Amino acid sequence: MSDRHAAGNRNSSNRLEVRELSVSFSTYLGVVRAVRGVSFDLRQGETMALVGESGSGKTVTCRAVMRLLAKNASLDSGSISLDGTDLLKLNRREMRDVRGNDVAMIFQDPMTSLNPTMKIGRQIGEAVRLHNNVSRAKAKSRALELLDLVGIEDPARRYHQYPHQFSGGQRQRVVIAIALACDPKVLIADEPTTALDVTMQAQILDLFKELKRRTGASILFVTHDLGVVANVADRVAVMYAGRIVEIGTSDEIFYDPRHPYTWGLLSSLPALAQDGRLYAIPGAPPDLIYPPTGDAFAPRNEYALAIDDLAEPPLIRVTPTHYAATWLLDPRAPAVEPPPEVARRQRLYADRQVNI
Amino acid sequence: MTAPLLQLERVCHDYDTESRRAIRAVDGVSFDIHEGETFGLVGESGCGKTTTGRMIVKLLPVTSGTIRFDGRDVAGLTSRNDLMRFRREAQIVFQDPYASLDPRKKVRDIVAEGLDAHRLTASRDEREGLVAEQLRSVGLNPDFMTRYPHEFSGGQRQRIGIARALAVGPRFVVCDEPISALDVSIQAQIVNLLKDLQVEKRLTMLFIAHDLSMVRYVSDRIGVMYRGRLVEIGPAEAVYHDPIHPYTKSLLSAIPLPEPMVERLRRRVPYRQDDGAGVCAMRQARPGRFVYCDDAGRFG
Numbered sequence: 001m002s003d004r005h006a007a008g009n010r011n012s013s014n015r016l017e018v019r020e021l022s023v024s025f026s027t028y029l030g031v032v033r034a035v036r037g038v039s040f041d042l043r044q045g046e047t048m049a050l051v052g053e054s055g056s057g058k059t060v061t062c063r064a065v066m067r068l069l070a071k072n073a074s075l076d077s078g079s080i081s082l083d084g085t086d087l088l089k090l091n092r093r094e095m096r097d098v099r100g101n102d103v104a105m106i107f108q109d110p111m112t113s114l115n116p117t118m119k120i121g122r123q124i125g126e127a128v129r130l131h132n133n134v135s136r137a138k139a140k141s142r143a144l145e146l147l148d149l150v151g152i153e154d155p156a157r158r159y160h161q162y163p164h165q166f167s168g169g170q171r172q173r174v175v176i177a178i179a180l181a182c183d184p185k186v187l188i189a190d191e192p193t194t195a196l197d198v199t200m201q202a203q204i205l206d207l208f209k210e211l212k213r214r215t216g217a218s219i220l221f222v223t224h225d226l227g228v229v230a231n232v233a234d235r236v237a238v239m240y241a242g243r244i245v246e247i248g249t250s251d252e253i254f255y256d257p258r259h260p261y262t263w264g265l266l267s268s269l270p271a272l273a274q275d276g277r278l279y280a281i282p283g284a285p286p287d288l289i290y291p292p293t294g295d296a297f298a299p300r301n302e303y304a305l306a307i308d309d310l311a312e313p314p315l316i317r318v319t320p321t322h323y324a325a326t327w328l329l330d331p332r333a334p335a336v337e338p339p340p341e342v343a344r345r346q347r348l349y350a351d352r353q354v355n356i
Numbered sequence: 357m358t359a360p361l362l363q364l365e366r367v368c369h370d371y372d373t374e375s376r377r378a379i380r381a382v383d384g385v386s387f388d389i390h391e392g393e394t395f396g397l398v399g400e401s402g403c404g405k406t407t408t409g410r411m412i413v414k415l416l417p418v419t420s421g422t423i424r425f426d427g428r429d430v431a432g433l434t435s436r437n438d439l440m441r442f443r444r445e446a447q448i449v450f451q452d453p454y455a456s457l458d459p460r461k462k463v464r465d466i467v468a469e470g471l472d473a474h475r476l477t478a479s480r481d482e483r484e485g486l487v488a489e490q491l492r493s494v495g496l497n498p499d500f501m502t503r504y505p506h507e508f509s510g511g512q513r514q515r516i517g518i519a520r521a522l523a524v525g526p527r528f529v530v531c532d533e534p535i536s537a538l539d540v541s542i543q544a545q546i547v548n549l550l551k552d553l554q555v556e557k558r559l560t561m562l563f564i565a566h567d568l569s570m571v572r573y574v575s576d577r578i579g580v581m582y583r584g585r586l587v588e589i590g591p592a593e594a595v596y597h598d599p600i601h602p603y604t605k606s607l608l609s610a611i612p613l614p615e616p617m618v619e620r621l622r623r624r625v626p627y628r629q630d631d632g633a634g635v636c637a638m639r640q641a642r643p644g645r646f647v648y649c650d651d652a653g654r655f656g
Contacts, residue, residue, distance in 0.1 A: 053539045197566035199400040202610035227612030231619045250616040268544040270569045280544040
């Protein structure tokens with residue numbers, strides 16, 4: 001029933017396989033255990049969302065895949081394999097080849113990830129030429145093609161403009177164009193829409209879906225916005241305090257969640273708020289310099305069991321695609337009533353299933 | 357009904373007035389906010405919502421039109437006395453809790469900025485006591501006052517920004533996107549805090565944001581801005597559930613809902629201005645509901 005490795009065996013449809021990844025940072029206060037045994041797969045052509053609050057380890061997980069961690073970081077254990085190659089075993093040169101070519105990353109802030117003194121055409125062309133031995137003319141035509149692909153109108157004119165001549169949403173499109181320069185197999189997008197307003201966000205989300213369809217790339221999409229997740233993701237991994245606490249298909253996470261933290265996230269959404277108060281998960285995440293021995297979410301969890309203080313729950317299987325790290329799934333646990341919002345979702349889903 | 361606390365009448369703001377290419381960021385905006393009311397102002401980046409908020413608290417001059425606060429023209433407040441009084445009554449909470457707190461000041465001195473400027477405390481003990489009280493009222497431990505901003509998370513920083521704004525006992529507060537830089541779970545905490553404080557201190561608020569879903573939750577009424585103009589005003593729930601102006605519909609269709617089954621079927625509604633529209637103005641479409649359109653009901 002409880003099976004840590006069932007989160008995915010080596011499978012040919014898996015592009016990226018992350019196993020038992022642990023990353024820590026040494027700081028003047030002590031060693032911060034930012035990622036504590038994270039395992040997941042990213043399949044060919046799927047979008048998986050990594051959700052969680054600030055400090056839950058989402059960004060560190062992504063940066064570990066890119067091997068772009070800060071100097072004080074240490075990769076304590078685990079493996080990250082891309083199409084069977086363990087990225088953690090590559091030397092710097094080999095890794096530089098993987099970056100951009102096979103895996104590309106899009107950062108949160110489109111204002112700071114472009115060079116303000118360089119025309120955008122050259123910035124895209126640079127990415128093309130860095131990885132492919134092509135002529136300037138070839139690089140230019142590829143850059144124009146990419147601008148068109150990401151939905152920038154009049155590419156020939158925009159090619160010669162500087163970043164400040166683009167709006168926030170357009171700049172993010174340019175950043176995406178650079179990431180796509182070498183047809184990466186895996187695209188890691190770290191909060192790519194958080195700095196944008198809802199109108200721009202909607203357009204960028206549409207662009208991601210379009211790109212997935214046209215390029216067949218696998219996308220790891222980091223966000224803390226569940227609305228965005230519902231829009232783009234095929235599968236969802238919920239992170240808390242450096243661990244994946246629940247993973248499943250989008251429908252499983254939104255309509256039949258099993259982890260109390262996921263319950264809390266879904267209950268605090270404003271779009272569904274009734275009159276009165278918004279639900280807010282009480283307390284704050286734990287200090288990862290001293291990770292708790294038991295379930296890290298227990299102090300904030302009204303459904304916590306006595307065992308949560310003693311032992312950290314493993315990912316327990318709900319369905320072949322759905323796992324949650326909570327002792328509530330243990331056969332010995334008492335049955336609990338999920339919060340009203342979650343119960344509403346379960347009913348909604350059950351009704352919909354019947355109708356279909 | 358008593359006179360509104362805040363009245364905007366055909367307010368405009370131009371940036372770059374010196375150059376020949378002045379940019380009209382706010383174009384003839386009129387609305388009222390009554391005492392004790394929360395008015396939400398929404399729209400996309402560059403629609404003029406922040407400029408409007410900043411004009412109201414006199415951080416930006418009004419190019420034309422009038423803003424009346426408690427019956428007095430804000431532009432006419434030029435004497436030191438008038439300005440000091442106005443600044444005690446109208447405060448602002450800024451968007452970015454990372455940029456709006458001086459990193460070299462301790463929390464105590466940040467929260468006391470207004471108290472000091474207005475010489476509201478007679479002794480150090482009194483100052484300390486007031487700061488502690490403010491920190492408690494925003495849900496922070498008073499012991500935090502000896503720390504520096506970098507030691508706090510985004511949500512905690514925003515609480516400090518709120519404590520600073522409320523320390524001088526304002527009647528009116530502009531909240532300029534106070535939650536858009538925060539995590540979703542923290543957003544709920546800050547929104548609840550603002551709602552509590554509003555009731556407790558009987559505040560009147562202007563709440564600026566780009567996302568209608570949070571705004572409708574805190575606001576009594578909502579104004580939607582597009583390209584410097586107000587295009588729709590109405591009660592929050594009505595605007596959210598039953599928008600009239602096509603731009604409001606478009607804005608609502610851009611908010612992703614946390615429901616995969618709904619999202620799969622959803623289509624965004626793009627907005628295009630009706631070129632055939634005549635002279636447009638705010639007109640009452642239904643009781644209490646105003647939209648910007650011409651006399652034939654076309655939206656320009």
